[in-house]
Amino acid sequence: xxxxxxxxxxxxxxxxxxxxxxxxxxxxxxxxxxxxxxxxxxxxxxxxxxxxxxxxxxxxxxxxxxxxxxxxxxxxxxxxxxxxxxxxxxxxxxxxxxxxxxxxxxxxxxxxxxxxxxxxxxxxxxxxxxxxxxxxxxxxxxxxxxxxxxxxxxxxxxxxxxxxxxxxxxxxxxxxxxxxxxxxxxxxxxxxxxxxxxxxxxxxxxxxxxxxxxxxxxxxxxxxxxxxxxxxxxxxxxxxxxxxxxxxxxxxxxxxxxxxxxxxxxxxxxxxxxxxxxxxxxxxxxxx
Numbered sequence: 001x002x003x004x005x006x007x008x009x010x011x012x013x014x015x016x017x018x019x020x021x022x023x024x025x026x027x028x029x030x031x032x033x034x035x036x037x038x039x040x041x042x043x044x045x046x047x048x049x050x051x052x053x054x055x056x057x058x059x060x061x062x063x064x065x066x067x068x069x070x071x072x073x074x075x076x077x078x079x080x081x082x083x084x085x086x087x088x089x090x091x092x093x094x095x096x097x098x099x100x101x102x103x104x105x106x107x108x109x110x111x112x113x114x115x116x117x118x119x120x121x122x123x124x125x126x127x128x129x130x131x132x133x134x135x136x137x138x139x140x141x142x143x144x145x146x147x148x149x150x151x152x153x154x155x156x157x158x159x160x161x162x163x164x165x166x167x168x169x170x171x172x173x174x175x176x177x178x179x180x181x182x183x184x185x186x187x188x189x190x191x192x193x194x195x196x197x198x199x200x201x202x203x204x205x206x207x208x209x210x211x212x213x214x215x216x217x218x219x220x221x222x223x224x225x226x227x228x229x230x231x232x233x234x235x236x237x238x239x240x241x242x243x244x245x246x247x248x249x250x251x252x253x254x255x256x257x258x259x260x261x262x263x264x265x266x267x268x269x270x271x272x273x274x275x276x277x278x279x280x281x282x283x284x285x286x287x288x
Contacts, residue, residue, distance in 0.1 A: 005134045005135065008130070008134055009099060009127075009130060009131065009134055012126075012127065012130050012189065013092060013095040013096070013099070013127065014092075015086075015087070015189075016086060016087045016088045016090075016095065016123045016126065016127060017086055017087075017088055017090065017091060017092055017095060017123075018085070018086030018087075019092070022086060023083065023084055023085055023086055028074065028078050029077060029078055029081040029083065029084060029171065029172075030074065030077045030078070030171045031074075032070060032071070032074050034171070035070040035071075035073040035074040035077070036070040038070075038073065038167075038168060038170075038171075039057055039058065039070055039073065039168075041167075042057045042164055042167050042168065043056055043057050045167060046156055046160065046163065046164060046167075049156050049157070049160050050160075057164055060160070060161065060164070061161070061164070061253050063253070064161070064252075064253030065252070065253045068253075073168060077168075077169075077171055077172060080169075080172055080175065081171075081172055082121065082177060082181075085121075086123070087121050087122070087123040087126070087185050088120070088121065088123025088124060088127075089120065089123075090123065090124060090248070090280075091277060093276055093277050093280075094124075094248070094276055094277065094279075094280050095124075095127060097246065097276045097280065097282060098124060098127055098128070098217075098219065098246065099127065099131060101217050101244035101246060101282065102114060102128060102131045102132075102216075102217050102244075103131065103135070104244070105216035105217055105242070105243060105244060106131075106135055106137060106216075108242055110216040110240050110241075110242040110243050111214050111216065111240050112140070112213075112214035112215040112216035112217075112238070112239070112240045112243060113140050113141040113142070113143060113212060113213075113214065113215055113216065114128045114132075114140060114141070114142050114143065114215070114216060114217045114218075114219075115142070115143035115144075115145060115212065115215055115217075115218050115219065115235065116128070116143075116144060116145065116218075116219040116220075116221060117145040117146075117203060117207065117218075117219070117220050117221065117222055117227075117231040117235070118145070118146060118220070118221035118222040118223065118227065118231075118248075119144045119145065119146045119182065119221070120146075120175060120177055120221070121177055121181070121182060121185050122144060122177075122182040122183075122185045122186060123185070124219060124221070125142050125143075125144040125186075125196065126185060126186055126189055126191055128142045128217070129142045129186070129191040129193075129195060129196055130189065130191055132195060133191065138195070140195070140216070141195055141196075141197055142195060142196050142197070143197050143198075143199055143210070143212060144182070144196060144197070144198050144199065145198075145199035145203065145206060145207060145210070145231075146177075146179075146182070146198075146199075146200065147200070147201060147202050147203075148176070148177065148178055148179040148182070148200055149174075149176060150173055150174025150175055150176035151166060151169065151174045151175055151223060151224065151227075152202060152224070152226070152227065153166055154166055154224050154225070154226065154255070158225070158226070159224065159225040159226070159255040159258070161253055161254055161255055162223070162224040162225055162226075162254055162255045165223070165253075165254060166224075179198065179200060182198075203222065203227050203230045203231055203234070204226075204230050207230055207231055207234035207235060208230075208234045210234070210235075212235070212238055213238070214238055214239075214240050215235060215238045215239045215240065215243060216239075216240055216243045216244070217243060217244045217245075217246070218231075218235050218236070218239055218243070218244070218245050218246070219245075219246040219247075219248065220232060220245070220246070220247045220248065220249075220256075221248035221249065222249070222256065223249050223252075223254050223255075223256055224254065224255050224256065225254075225255025225256065225258055225259045226255070226259075227256075228247070228249070228255070228256045228259035228260060229259040229262070229263065232245075232259065232260065232263045233263065236263070236267075236285075239285050240285070241285055241286065241287045241288065242284065242285060242287050243284070243285050244282055244283070244284050244285070245282060245283060245285065246276075246280065246281070246282040247260055247280065247281050247282070248279065248280050249279065250279070250280065250281045251275070251277075251278050251279040251280070251281070252279055260281075269283075271283040271284060271285065271286055
């Protein structure tokens with residue numbers, strides 16, 4: 001029979017991902033017609049970048065995913081709106097992966113705190129804090145880094161994919177979730193306390209000067225190239241040997257993957273990448 005720690009964390013994960021007490025609103029937030037219009041508008045807005053490439057928005061996005069259509073955009077926006085989603089967009093496999101990484105770091109006595117950069121509603125840092133609580137760990141901090149103002153606007157000249165997706169997220173207010181909303185999620189699960197610390201602001205302003213000495217687990221969910229590059233450059237040097245880095249958006253048609261691949265190449269990181277699902281990867285920092 002599972003012990004109390006296992007039962008508690010399994011129940012929490014089911015709640016976070018909506019398997020228990022799913023969100024009430026089910027009807028679409030954005031119509032199919034509006035999604036089709038958004039794609040047409042994006043082709044106009046980014047035409048100066050797309051035309052020399054001989055691409056449309058649909059063609060460009062289809063290079064890194066399955067055939068991109070307005071129906072896919074419709075489903076994606078519905079699946080990211082805070083009124084139609086549970087306390088995390090992550091699936092159970094991603095929640096299990098985070099738990100496994102944190103518990104491995106605890107078991108192997110890897111020194112350092114835990115962080116997620118780009119927390120949205122805060123579901124994954126909630127799980128981090130719950131794991132520490134379940135195991136009686138009082139000397140590690142959970143850091144939750146987010147602008148709480150939505151996602152920064154990318155420069156299309158630097159990363160066109162990110163700029164197009166930012167344009168498409170306009171109906172969701174750039175995935176903006178206010179800090180008091182996130183604190184309410186922590187409080188709902190009884191996990192808002194002194195072991196949770198928020199880094200509020202753009203990553204470029206907060207992460208390079210964050211008062212973090214060491215990390216045992218770092219989870220990056222910044223989507224864009226610049227956000228991901230800032231996060232990994234600021235935090236990976238603080239990741240203890242044997243620690244884990246999880247990257248949420250690596251498998252999506254975004255600039256995140258370019259930032260990770262460039263950083264690994266420039267820093268000679270050859271630790272094997274493991275896939276959690278079609279979207280999420282992780283690796284473990286070598287001991288030597």
